[in-house]
Amino acid sequence: MATxxxxxxxxxxxxxxxxxxxxxxxxxxxxxxxIESLNISVSEIEGVSRFTILVNMTEVNxxxxxxxxxxxxxxxxxxxxxxxxxxxxxxCLFKIKSDLLFEERQIQNIIKESNARIVTVNKAFFxxxxxxxxxxxxxxxxxxxxxxxxxxxxSARIAVTKDELKITKMLNAFKN
Amino acid sequence: xxxxxxKQKQYLEQPKVRISGSEAIVRxxxxxxxxxxxxxxxxxxxxVYDELxxxxxxxxxxxxxxxxxxxxxxxxxxxxxxxxxxxMATSGPGATNLITGIADAQIDSTxxxxxxxxxxxxxxxxxxxxxTDIVGISTPVTKWNHQITKASQIPEIIARAFYLAxxxxxxxVLIDITKDAQFEEFDFQYKKCTGVRSYVPVPxxxxxxxxxxxxxxNSAKKPMIVWGQGVILGKAEQELKAVIExxxxxxxxxxxxxxxxxxxxxxxxxxxxxxxxxAPNVLTNECDVLxxxxxxxxxxxxxxxxxxxxxxxxxxxxxxxxxxxKNVKSDVAVLxxxxxxxxxxxxxxxxxxxxxxxxxxxxxxxxxxxxxxKNDLDPTSQGxxxxxxxxxxxxxxxxxxxxxxxxxxxxxxxxxxxxFNVSKSNITSGGLGTMGFALPAxxxxxxxxxxxxxxxxIGDGGYQMTIQELGTIFQNKVPVKIVVLNNEFLGMVRQWQxxxxxxxxxxxxxxxxxxxxxxxxxYIEAKKVTERKDLAxxxxxxxxxxxxxxxxxxxEKENNVFPMVPSGASVSDIRLE
Numbered sequence: 114m115a116t117x118x119x120x121x122x123x124x125x126x127x128x129x130x131x132x133x134x135x136x137x138x139x140x141x142x143x144x145x146x147x148i149e150s151l152n153i154s155v156s157e158i159e160g161v162s163r164f165t166i167l168v169n170m171t172e173v174n175x176x177x178x179x180x181x182x183x184x185x186x187x188x189x190x191x192x193x194x195x196x197x198x199x200x201x202x203x204x205c206l207f208k209i210k211s212d213l214l215f216e217e218r219q220i221q222n223i224i225k226e227s228n229a230r231i232v233t234v235n236k237a238f239f240x241x242x243x244x245x246x247x248x249x250x251x252x253x254x255x256x257x258x259x260x261x262x263x264x265x266x267x268s269a270r271i272a273v274t275k276d277e278l279k280i281t282k283m284l285n286a287f288k289n
Numbered sequence: 290x291x292x293x294x295x296k297q298k299q300y301l302e303q304p305k306v307r308i309s310g311s312e313a314i315v316r317x318x319x320x321x322x323x324x325x326x327x328x329x330x331x332x333x334x335x336x337v338y339d340e341l342x343x344x345x346x347x348x349x350x351x352x353x354x355x356x357x358x359x360x361x362x363x364x365x366x367x368x369x370x371x372x373x374x375x376x377m378a379t380s381g382p383g384a385t386n387l388i389t390g391i392a393d394a395q396i397d398s399t400x401x402x403x404x405x406x407x408x409x410x411x412x413x414x415x416x417x418x419x420x421t422d423i424v425g426i427s428t429p430v431t432k433w434n435h436q437i438t439k440a441s442q443i444p445e446i447i448a449r450a451f452y453l454a455x456x457x458x459x460x461x462v463l464i465d466i467t468k469d470a471q472f473e474e475f476d477f478q479y480k481k482c483t484g485v486r487s488y489v490p491v492p493x494x495x496x497x498x499x500x501x502x503x504x505x506x507n508s509a510k511k512p513m514i515v516w517g518q519g520v521i522l523g524k525a526e527q528e529l530k531a532v533i534e535x536x537x538x539x540x541x542x543x544x545x546x547x548x549x550x551x552x553x554x555x556x557x558x559x560x561x562x563x564x565x566x567x568a569p570n571v572l573t574n575e576c577d578v579l580x581x582x583x584x585x586x587x588x589x590x591x592x593x594x595x596x597x598x599x600x601x602x603x604x605x606x607x608x609x610x611x612x613x614x615k616n617v618k619s620d621v622a623v624l625x626x627x628x629x630x631x632x633x634x635x636x637x638x639x640x641x642x643x644x645x646x647x648x649x650x651x652x653x654x655x656x657x658x659x660x661x662x663k664n665d666l667d668p669t670s671q672g673x674x675x676x677x678x679x680x681x682x683x684x685x686x687x688x689x690x691x692x693x694x695x696x697x698x699x700x701x702x703x704x705x706x707x708x709f710n711v712s713k714s715n716i717t718s719g720g721l722g723t724m725g726f727a728l729p730a731x732x733x734x735x736x737x738x739x740x741x742x743x744x745x746x747i748g749d750g751g752y753q754m755t756i757q758e759l760g761t762i763f764q765n766k767v768p769v770k771i772v773v774l775n776n777e778f779l780g781m782v783r784q785w786q787x788x789x790x791x792x793x794x795x796x797x798x799x800x801x802x803x804x805x806x807x808x809x810x811x812y813i814e815a816k817k818v819t820e821r822k823d824l825a826x827x828x829x830x831x832x833x834x835x836x837x838x839x840x841x842x843x844x845e846k847e848n849n850v851f852p853m854v855p856s857g858a859s860v861s862d863i864r865l866e
Contacts, residue, residue, distance in 0.1 A: 128487050132424055132434070139429045180611030186433045186453055189487040287486040 120149070121175045121193045122201060122272045125164035126156060126280050128187040137164065137188070140181050146170055150203075150269035158281055161189065167270045190280055194272070201272035205250045206232070207241040207257055208264035214239055217260055227253045238263060296347070297322045305478045310440030311336035311471040314404065315344050317447040320479040323375050325349040325366070325736055327359035327729075331379025332419060334406030336471040351736070351765055354757035356383050358729035360390020361755070363401040365733030367394075368716045369691055369741070371524070373454050374401040374733060380408055381419030384465070385426065389723055391461045392430040396720030397545060398522060400459035402450045403427075409469040410438040423465050432460030440473035444480070452482035457490030458609045459522060492610055494625030494633065501621045502580075502604045503637035509578035509602075511646045512538045513569070515561055515590075518545035518719075519583015519608060523627030526550065526712045529582065532635050537642035539650050541569035543584045545719045548709035552688065558650045562590040563854045564701035567661075567863060568653035570854060573598050574861040575649075582606040583627045586616035587720065596859035606630050660865040661851045666706065672845030673821055675699050675774045679706040681824055682744060682772070685832040690742040691716060691734055693769075695727035695751035698780035701850045703746045711741075725754030731769045732761055742770070742832065749775040749801055759811040762837045770831050771813075771839045773804055776846050784849045789856075808839035815839040 127133055134153065141148055149167040156163035168175065175193050182191045211234060213220055224231065229243040243253055250267060293301065300320035308316070314337050318326065328350060330338040341350045353359040356378040363374030378387050384405040394401045408417040424436045433453045435446050443466070450462040506512060520529050526549045533540045533550065539558045540550065550557050559566030561573065570592075573579065579601040584590070591597040594616060605612075605619035606627060613622045623630050665676030679702060682690065688708030694700040694717040709715060716734055718726035731745035752773050762769060779797040786794050808815035814836060818827045824842065831838045852863045 131436075132428065135425060136428050143429065177611070177615055180613070180615065184609065184611045186485060186488045284486060287484070 116171050116173060118169050118171055120167060120169055120196060121172075122196070122199050122270065123164070123166040123168060123175070123179065123182070123191060123193045124272065124274065124278075125166070125182060125191040126158070126189040127162045127164060128189070129160060129162045130187050133185070133187050136185055137182060140178060141168070144174070144178065146174075146178070152269035152271050154271070158284065161280075161284070165269065165271050190278075190283060192274070192278060194274055198276070199272040199274050201270050202244050203247055203250055203268055203270050204242065204244040205254075205265065205267040207243075207253075207262055208238050209241060209257065209260070209262060211235065211237055211239050213260050220257070220260060223253070223256050227256075229253060294322055300479055302480055303478065305476040307474055308477045309336065309340075309471065310443050310466070310473050310475065312340045313440065313443045313475070313477045314447065314466065314471070315340045315348065316477065317444055317479055318375060319344070319347055320481070321373070321447075321451045323348060323373075325351060326375035326377055327351045327353050327362040327366075327733065328377030329353060329356045329359060329379070329383055331383045331406065333380035333408055333468050334377060334383070336468065337377070337404070337406065350377070351732070351761065353729060353732075354760045355755065356386035357389050357725070358755050358758050358761070360387045360394070360401065360403060361723075361726050361729035362733035363403075364390060364394050364399045365693060365716055365730030366737040367400050367733075368730070369713050369734040370737040371713065372400075372737070373451055374399070376401060376403045377405070378403070379406045379419065380423070381421050383419075384423040385421055387463075388427060388430065391427055391463060393718050393721040393723045393726065394461035395430045395432065397718065398459050398518060399461065400454040401461045402454050403461065403463045405463065405465045406471070407436065407465045407467045410467040411469070413467070423463065427463045430461070431463050434463040434465070436465040436467070437470050438467045440470045440475040443470070444477060445482075448480060448482040449485060453485070453488070457488075491608060491626045492624040494623070494629055498621060498623040499630065499633050499637065502606070502623050503634050505578055505602050505604055505621055506536065506538075506580060506634075507639045511576045511643070512536070512578040512580060513572060513576040514538050514540035514580045514582060515543065515569070515573075515584055516540060516546045516549060516582040517543040517584025519606075519627045520546060520549045521712055523583060523608065525583070525627035525631050528628055528631035528635065530554075532631055532638065535635060535640055536638050537647070538580070539569075539643070539647050541566070543587070543590055543719075544704050544715070544717060546584060547704055547715035548712050551710050552708045553710070556647070559654075560704060561860070562587075563592070564705065564850050564852065566654070566705070567657035567852050567865065568650040570852065570860040570863045571653055572649060574600065574859065576601050578602045578604060580604045580606070581617075581619075582631070583608070585612045588616070591616060592854045592858055592860040592862075596861075657852060657865065665702070670845065672848075673818070673824065673842060674848060675702040675844050676706050677821070678772065678774060678824065678828070678842050678844070679703055679746075681828040682746075683708040685828050686742050686744065690714065690744045691738065693717070693727045693731040693734055693743060693745040695747040696722045696724045697748045697751060698776070698784065698848075698850050699746055699748045699774040701781075724751035727751060728755045728758045728771065729761075731771070732758060732765075732767050735767050735769045744770045744772060746772045746774065748780060749773055749777060749799055749804075750779040752804075756807065759808060759813060763811040763813055766836070768834070768836050770834070771808075771837070772831070773839070773841045774844050775801060775804070775841055776844050776848070777801060778846060781850070783847070787847070787849070804841045805839070813837045813839050815841070817841040817843070819843045
């Protein structure tokens, strides 16, 4: 089993309850593991939340962490995946002075080539949205920072797995 | 399946009735069969205490002298009975004082339910008087916790609390209830919880793992069993005994596994771990198959992990999937409840015996006896030893007593030398190592099992951490027997200082008060023994008493506990001196 650290995407299906975030993050904290990114949203199943946690750790430890996460009463099921087992994206927003959009021709090219989308434009600023891999977002950030970025924010990674997760089947089994 | 009492049935699935949240809490406890709870009142839990007053004949609330001890008493109650112990406290400091007991219950898998009062819901988060975020604070040390802000949530949440505390791998649950929810009226009805969809209490036992385990065990030449508390929690004592006797495999125990199989059983080869017996520690690194049953390979058991049983195939019977490969990698993991797994594997195991292999255990026992045990139990030195006190307690109780210990040298000596004939007889703080545990835990144990002799064995250090519980013992006339083994030191720390810190006894020497006078101040009969000639009669008198009894035994100041696996050493590098 791999003993080198690498990025793993942990996907956790849970009940939607107050305090569960605290309970799950405490498991990482105890082992002094820095969470690279964390996203919580609804899932494909009504009433069930989905945590997507990106961590850099060894496979041995990610398995141990997974066991301790699944042990939590309100966790339905947890999985971990390597990058090539998932389709994943991050999303980001840039707030940039509107003047630049008209004065700097180069910016328009950057926007076009990066497949970024202009969300809104007003007299003072425009907002650019870009979804994609981390490297694409970082490239765009580098290119735009030359001109000055008023605000920048990037979301956590979200990911779906290539393989089926069979979570619905598991929940249906409980009803029977 | 648990059997319901007639009293319980009065409160279960009755027609809806409009009552307050606080009355509902008491009725929930009655429906769960709670007969006694331990606690301490205060502002935010007063409505519940008012109901406890009204229900006085139905449910017994025991006022401890500190909330920590309410949690420990609930633990003692649970550990000896297998039932859920209950502790109650007010918000703020009342709730935070429970935390040590909750953490202890979490690491030792003890089923307790703690109920705390909370400031009214409109004040939550406002730094109100006696407000603490007890749900946040208790999260890492509870199996589950929840805050109730509406009375209508009370029955379902409390039912879930009891279900989760006792099912699967047991543990502590904390329920925090705001004061307004306690006052609010609603239509009450109680149904027991039978399942939670996100929670699998017992993993499904796979036939293939049973077959694989049996194969490995049957082909072993030098097998060894190490069992833990999972056997006791899973009520699998008889099944374990049957496995041991059919296969002839020498079996050792972790500290929390003690008493599941009688001490005198010929295949019981003693305790593993830092101060365990010589043979099972040394032979851990010689066996060809190590069968771990309901234990979690704690670091105090394994010593240096990468030199632990590396030559052996590991078969791990375990209820908690997260324990598999957590510390020691298993070759065969059997996930499931101990009783079920052991009875199924038993059918596949060959009848066998391992006389030569067992002889090795006996030979090493002889070495340990001559180097350590003889001097502990039959000392020739002038000062009294802790071991000889234990020996005398064994004689006077015929090994039938429940031994409740604190933490330190006396604990190791008690677990090493106490005779255990009955399961659930070793009540101690194992994983957390909580000094101050024994006195309150003994209260809970004695109240849960009044027919049993309960002897608390405590060091002079730990005793003074919860000494105020003498008040609880006196007020409630709990006939526990309290033995303080006084060496005027924090003995275990002193031992480490002697061995590893060149005898620099930093803050371990204790100038102690007159313990007998203190016990007498609480109107508890008390005696002090300083000489060997008085020991037997004093222990006899203590055991013969029908009332609480305090016995101080002044032992040799600087005795050490051996054998010892030094911290960071391999189990086979265990020292005898």
